Structures are given as C-alpha cells and as structure tokens.
Amino acid sequence: MLATPGALPNGPEWVFEVKWDGMRLLADVADDRVRLTSRSERDVTPNFPELAELTRLAPDVLLDGEVVLLEGGVPSFTALLERIHAPVLPRTVQERPVTYMVFDVLRLYGVSLLERPFEERRATLERLDLAAIPVLSLSPAYTDGLALLEATRQRGMEGVVAKRRDGVYRPGRRGPGWTKVTHRQTQACVVGGWRPERGSASRIGALLLGVPDGSGLRFAGRVGSGLAGDTAQRVLRDRLVEAPGSPFVERLPRPDSADAHWCEPEIVVEVAHTGWTEAGRLRQPVFRGVRDDLDPEQVRAEK
Known part of the structure; x- marks a missing residue:
C-alpha cells in the first residue's frame, strides 16, 4: 500500500508515523526462510543477510516496513545506496547493519490481515516479540501529527505518514487511508x-x-x-x-x-x-x- 501526497490530516481517526528515508521492503517468513522483496517485486534477500534473523519472530508472517541505515541517529538514503544495488560482504554487514523499521503486518500464521483495520493490524504487530531481534524495530506511532511533523523537520528527517485507524490494506495502491507529508x-x-x-x-x-x-x-x-x-x-x-x-x-x-x-x-x-x-x-x-x-x-x- 502506498501513501498519497497531501496536507496533514487531523482528528482522532488518524495516527502518525515517521516517514523513513530508506527502502521499502516486504519481509515474507515461511518454512524457516525469509524472502525480501522491493516495491518492484525484485528479490533483494541477498542484499540484507542480517534480516535472516526474522525467522525467529514467527514461523509464518508477512511484514511491511522500510530498511534504513542511520547516520548520526538519522536515516541516510545515501548511506544505503550500496546495499540497495547488490549483495554485500559479511564484513560490511558486521560494521554497518541495517535496521528494518516495521510498520505493518499483513499475514500471521497463515491468516491474511489485509481486510482488518489498521488499528487491529497494529495491535497484532505490537504483540509480536520484535525486541528479541536486534535488526528489527517497530516504527513508533503518535497521535499528535503537527508535533511529529515539527520534530522531523528539526531533525532533518523526511516527513510524516498519517494513517486512518479504520483503513484496510490495499497492496500496491494509493488511497486516502495513508497520507504523506514531506519536508523536501x-x-x-x-x-x-x-x-x-x-x-x-x-x-x-x-x-x-x-x-x-x-x-x-x-x-x-x-x-x-x-x-x-x-x-x-x-x-x-x-x-x-x-x-x-x-x-x-x-x-x-x-x-x-x-x-x-x-x-x-x-x-x-x-x-x-x-x-x-x-x-x-x-x-x-x-x-x-x-x-x-x-x-x-x-x-x-x-x-
């Protein structure tokens, strides 16, 4: 699912997340293996070998998120470029591991969650033991969109994504359920x-x-x-x-x-x-x- 550019919405029906300056990935865990695919459905599993640890999260799960590399505590798309294009050496993985900022769960234990409201999918995601995997981080959610937008501006980050609590997930499509507001x-x-x-x-x-x-x-x-x-x-x-x-x-x-x-x-x-x-x-x-x-x-x- 893709976010639509627009003005920052407000109201209790919305929650807000940081728009991470990284690479969008689906992480599909099944049969004790993880497969990573980009928005163009390209298999990029060899590019991020440290994410093989996701198999410890659940035997069957499909996650949506963004892989980032941090510089000074802020995601850097430039720093991530080498990892996007090709498999990497083990030394590179050890020196500069990526972080997978996960913000949605689309399947769990063989059950599709696409038609569940975002609020329910988020609650399901939060019940998983994400902290047990060092390269995995839950993308924080906030209720004050204006404050988050200002905080991301001050830190030089990309912006904010607003998500409707009752929104279902539409793979590969833009819609009113997700709105993005960027600083650049x-x-x-x-x-x-x-x-x-x-x-x-x-x-x-x-x-x-x-x-x-x-x-x-x-x-x-x-x-x-x-x-x-x-x-x-x-x-x-x-x-x-x-x-x-x-x-x-x-x-x-x-x-x-x-x-x-x-x-x-x-x-x-x-x-x-x-x-x-x-x-x-x-x-x-x-x-x-x-x-x-x-x-x-x-x-x-x-x-």
Missing part, C-alpha cells in the same frame, strides 16, 4: 539519456529525466548535481542500456539534447528538487540515487 520534495524519474561530462567522454555529466504520462515518457529536465561520486558513476554505467533514439515523446530543446546518448527507459532514479516550472521541468534537481525498488511504470509525477 523528491521525484522518481525514468532516465531516457545522458550527456557526457565536459572533458571526459566516458563519465556521465547529466542525466536526461522523464516522467511517464498517458502518452509516453515526458521530459522533466536534466540533472547534473550529485553525479560526481564514483559510486553514482559506476551504478549508472552498469545499468544504462544504449538505445538507437530518444525515448521521449517530445523533441528535446537543443541545450538539453546536445551530445546526448539515448538509453532504454528502464532505470528509475530519485532526485530532490525545489518545485516544477510551468513547462513541466524540475527546478534545481539533485541526484539522490538509483531506485532499483521501482519499475518505470510505477513512476508518477508528484506535484
């Missing part, structure tokens, strides 16, 4: 091409971004900030697949398309930005990372 604007985009760095034909200097609509991939601007690091360069070059022509539905302006290398619209990235122009371009975008947990068809403009 982010947008998932599909990469349709790239331009080389000045003075280096092999390094990526800018990505050409698009957001799908009903007619195809619409150009949303280009991003160069945040691409200088070796990790970003390596991850992108390993994934971008050359295409014979532009995947965008419109003809790009010459300043954006000059020296462009077109690629198949298969890779999703996330950028931070300061808003949208009237022409539908992102203002001052900054590259945050590749979103291997999203498929291109899941990308929508969030304005």
Whole structure:
C-alpha cells in the first residue's frame, strides 16, 4: 500500500508515523526462510543477510516496513545506496547493519490481515516479540501529527505518514487511508539519456529525466548535481542500456539534447528538487540515487 501526497490530516481517526528515508521492503517468513522483496517485486534477500534473523519472530508472517541505515541517529538514503544495488560482504554487514523499521503486518500464521483495520493490524504487530531481534524495530506511532511533523523537520528527517485507524490494506495502491507529508520534495524519474561530462567522454555529466504520462515518457529536465561520486558513476554505467533514439515523446530543446546518448527507459532514479516550472521541468534537481525498488511504470509525477 502506498501513501498519497497531501496536507496533514487531523482528528482522532488518524495516527502518525515517521516517514523513513530508506527502502521499502516486504519481509515474507515461511518454512524457516525469509524472502525480501522491493516495491518492484525484485528479490533483494541477498542484499540484507542480517534480516535472516526474522525467522525467529514467527514461523509464518508477512511484514511491511522500510530498511534504513542511520547516520548520526538519522536515516541516510545515501548511506544505503550500496546495499540497495547488490549483495554485500559479511564484513560490511558486521560494521554497518541495517535496521528494518516495521510498520505493518499483513499475514500471521497463515491468516491474511489485509481486510482488518489498521488499528487491529497494529495491535497484532505490537504483540509480536520484535525486541528479541536486534535488526528489527517497530516504527513508533503518535497521535499528535503537527508535533511529529515539527520534530522531523528539526531533525532533518523526511516527513510524516498519517494513517486512518479504520483503513484496510490495499497492496500496491494509493488511497486516502495513508497520507504523506514531506519536508523536501523528491521525484522518481525514468532516465531516457545522458550527456557526457565536459572533458571526459566516458563519465556521465547529466542525466536526461522523464516522467511517464498517458502518452509516453515526458521530459522533466536534466540533472547534473550529485553525479560526481564514483559510486553514482559506476551504478549508472552498469545499468544504462544504449538505445538507437530518444525515448521521449517530445523533441528535446537543443541545450538539453546536445551530445546526448539515448538509453532504454528502464532505470528509475530519485532526485530532490525545489518545485516544477510551468513547462513541466524540475527546478534545481539533485541526484539522490538509483531506485532499483521501482519499475518505470510505477513512476508518477508528484506535484
């Protein structure tokens, strides 16, 4: 289930949680094994071997949550990037284990809980012995949404998710039952091409971004900030697949398309930005990372 962007609701029918800056995962425990899947249904179990401990929680359970890496007590999406893309060495797991912030339970002992109200699912989750597993943490719930929103702003966190107490769980769908309010604007985009760095034909200097609509991939601007690091360069070059022509539905302006290398619209990235122009371009975008947990068809403009 996905949260819908909107204004912070209020009233006794709502509870509030921190919006964690991590990677959304379903953890499916059955037959003494755990399987971790991303929003795009990609199996990422080898990327987070420390979560194998979840088998001690219950013999059959399906959890929804977000895996995070903390820096200074605050989740860092940048720090998590290496873990998102590939399996890791045991030494990395020992030095910097992730935390799975669990906020919902969708099945327990073979019984589906999808149609149960959120308040009941939350109570069921709280009865599990989550504290017995060091890498597992229950995402706290609060009744004062405004206070939580201000606290997350002061700590530099992403924002707040409001959830209706009586809401049922709708897998993969947005709805009025979950509302997200963020302090910074982010947008998932599909990469349709790239331009080389000045003075280096092999390094990526800018990505050409698009957001799908009903007619195809619409150009949303280009991003160069945040691409200088070796990790970003390596991850992108390993994934971008050359295409014979532009995947965008419109003809790009010459300043954006000059020296462009077109690629198949298969890779999703996330950028931070300061808003949208009237022409539908992102203002001052900054590259945050590749979103291997999203498929291109899941990308929508969030304005």
